[in-house]
């Protein structure tokens with residue numbers, strides 16, 4: 419692997435899942451791989467899980483870690499080309515990314531979408547510029563349109579817990595929220611599940627109210643539904659997540675009552691396990707009853723972020739040497 423920004427950077431997802439589960443059994447088996455190698459984690463937005471799991475993953479591999487909270491501690495970055503920088507931006511991404519590449523062997527980057535201009539967000543302009551100017555392998559810590567470390571941890575969690583016959587039925591279910599949130603997590607989960615479906619690992623459904631459909635680029639082969647109760651019938655895994663509209667870009671559209679997952683809604687499922695990337699707003703996105711109940715996988719899922727990150731960094735380090 420020479421970068422990790424989407425499932426398209428991964429040749430064999432089952433192999434990567436196996437790597438993660440093997441590292442979970444023996445976390446320090448590769449502790450010399452990262453000797454004298456440094457990873458820089460660059461954040462333009464808040465993070466708990468991604469920050470700590472990626473740091474710990476790098477430490478387990480013997481790497482040194484530097485964290486840069488660019489939004490709070492860095493100079494204001496300019497990304498546009500051909501502008502006279504006589505406003506509030508202080509440093510161009512051309513220099514900033516290139517300089518960080520001088521200090522680091524691998525760079526991680528988190529940058530959320532602005533949710534104002536769909537083309538700008540979906541072109542991944544900031545991410546692509548950073549990658550082209552920094553000159554070292556980049557791992558996505560969540561971009562405008564994807565969160566592949568999360569999705570890999572999600573697939574690891576499904577593979578680790580599935581004890582049934584055949585393929586599990588996995589349902590990505592939209593949930594209410596008070597803020598307009600990115601599509602990065604559901605896009606990425608869907609993209610990984612569609613690949614897993616192609617590989618014969620899962621059956622995948624996305625369910626959302628009308629107007630909240632994801633971009634078709636991220637849902638090839640998925641069953642798309644607008645009926646929550648029908649979609650949940652026989653489900654083995656329910657991945658709960660809010661996202662704002664893609665069609666009416668970045669907007670919160672009106673939606674009918676009853677989209678929050680409750681214990682009652684689990685009754686029609688195959689005793690479904692419930693997942694969420696976190697952070698989650700209790701009793702708005704997901705009922706406390708489900709979150710605190712026996713079907714919730716959210717803590718195990720967050721724990722698996724470590725092994726997902728470690729498998730990815732191992733792949734990037736092996737490619738360096």
Ligand SMILES: NCCC[C@H](NC(=O)CCC(=O)O)C(=O)O
Pocket residue numbers: 560597599600601602603660695696697699
């Ligand atoms: N990294 C995981 C998810 C990040 C982001 N959630 C948030 O911004 C939550 C904000 C809030 O609840 O106010 C999202 O959904 O894409």
Ligand SMILES: NC(=O)OP(=O)(O)O
Pocket residue numbers: 464465466467468469560568695696697
């Ligand atoms: N799930 C996730 O990426 O969490 P953080 O935003 O806290 O890193």
